[in-house]
Amino acid sequence: MKRVRWFILVIAVLLPGIVLAQGTGGIAITGSVTNGTPGGALPVGDPVTLQFYSQGEWLAIYTTTLSVDGTFRFTDFDTDVGSDFVTHIVYQDVDYYSAPTKLTDEADVVTDIAVYEPTTNPSGVVIDQMHYFIAPAGDSVRIAEYYLIGNTGDRTYIGTENADGVRTTLTFTPPAGAS
Numbered sequence: 001m002k003r004v005r006w007f008i009l010v011i012a013v014l015l016p017g018i019v020l021a022q023g024t025g026g027i028a029i030t031g032s033v034t035n036g037t038p039g040g041a042l043p044v045g046d047p048v049t050l051q052f053y054s055q056g057e058w059l060a061i062y063t064t065t066l067s068v069d070g071t072f073r074f075t076d077f078d079t080d081v082g083s084d085f086v087t088h089i090v091y092q093d094v095d096y097y098s099a100p101t102k103l104t105d106e107a108d109v110v111t112d113i114a115v116y117e118p119t120t121n122p123s124g125v126v127i128d129q130m131h132y133f134i135a136p137a138g139d140s141v142r143i144a145e146y147y148l149i150g151n152t153g154d155r156t157y158i159g160t161e162n163a164d165g166v167r168t169t170l171t172f173t174p175p176a177g178a179s
Contacts, residue, residue: 027075027103027106027107027109028108029073031072031087031110031111032069032071032112032113033048033066033071033072033089033096034070034113036115038154040117042070043089043115044070045065047064047065048064048066048087049063049087049089050063050064050077050085051088053085054084060078060079066089080103081105084101084102084103085100086099087111092117092156093158094118096115098111116154116155120158120159121153121157123153124155125157126150127147127148128149129146130145130146131146132146149170
């Protein structure tokens, strides 16, 4: 009989703690925004979004604001562990995203965003990789080019506006006679 009482006592003592830990726990997505440009500002008070997606479609979007210390925290969202998400902020009319991440059952999932001051100077823009794909196509040759573009500077290149007010960052002109 003593053995049964001891077992009941252990359950009675541990069970409330377990229930309390599960009830107040929960998953949080936290992060910080940093400015990679020396002397750059932070968009304190601006909206930060948490965006869940699947197969190229946004499933749910939640919003909070960036705190004075450059951090953000999402705790009130409804989604399943294993869902894909990004965090997002707009700074100086440029969209910045965190790396795509999967929601885990960890207590805190950290996802940071780096922003940069804008520039219209393209000097930091480089081609990191270039690939040609050449394939016969009947009596002609099909040539495709693939470029991986990078930025070696500490500012975001935002391009220039044309006469129609359209901002262009990169253009390619095919050779004469190409279609």
